[in-house]
Amino acid sequence: MNIKIICFGKLDKKFFIESFNEYANRISKYVNFQVIQLKEEYQKEDIVNKNINSDLLIEKLKWFSDHEIICMDVNSKNYSTEEFTSIIETNKNLKQAKIVFIIGPSDGYSDKFLELNYKKVSFGNITLPHQLFRVILAEQIYRAFKIINNEKYHK
Numbered sequence: 001m002n003i004k005i006i007c008f009g010k011l012d013k014k015f016f017i018e019s020f021n022e023y024a025n026r027i028s029k030y031v032n033f034q035v036i037q038l039k040e041e042y043q044k045e046d047i048v049n050k051n052i053n054s055d056l057l058i059e060k061l062k063w064f065s066d067h068e069i070i071c072m073d074v075n076s077k078n079y080s081t082e083e084f085t086s087i088i089e090t091n092k093n094l095k096q097a098k099i100v101f102i103i104g105p106s107d108g109y110s111d112k113f114l115e116l117n118y119k120k121v122s123f124g125n126i127t128l129p130h131q132l133f134r135v136i137l138a139e140q141i142y143r144a145f146k147i148i149n150n151e152k153y154h155k
């Protein structure tokens with residue numbers, strides 16, 4: 001099974017890098033795990049940045065047309081950990097299963113991107129900064145594998 005995160009920018013704080021790497025290493029024991037970092041445009045007007053960055057995502061996703069695409073979006077349906085786990089569980093027995101999780105640009109997704117109607121998941125009605133969110137997403141992916149495999153993990 002392959003799981004990828006497509007996101008913008010690099011982690012630049014030691015505590016985020018260390019936390020993310022810890023979960024990435026743990027996830028790698030279950031699946032091939034990869035992070036694809038896009039360079040975010042942020043120097044123009046918000047609406048222009050939003051369109052440029054969303055177009056970058058659209059282009060990148062053309063490489064992954066054989067993947068299940070899950071778009072992390074604070075403005076969408078809230079998923080519990082168990083509901084999130086079921087997305088992965090549905091695929092786990094498929095050796096060729098491929099999932100891409102998208103962490104979006106700072107200015108949000110463009111209408112053109114949203115019209116592509118990818119499955120959307122929110123982890124709650126709070127907007128988290130993208131670097132912190134990357135760590136939280138990795139922790140939830142790791143937690144999902146612990147649940148799927150009936151392994152002990154702190155509650």
Ligand SMILES: C[S@@+](CC[C@H](N)C(=O)[O-])C[C@H]1O[C@@H](n2cnc3c(N)ncnc32)[C@H](O)[C@@H]1O
Nearest residue numbers: 072073074103104106108122123124126127128
């Ligand atoms: C700083 S947020 C961007 C928020 C942006 N203003 C918007 O409304 O989409 C960057 C990314 O982090 C992710 N994110 C942050 N908080 C989230 C949450 N509670 N649930 C799901 N995704 C979240 C989303 O992928 C979002 O696109």
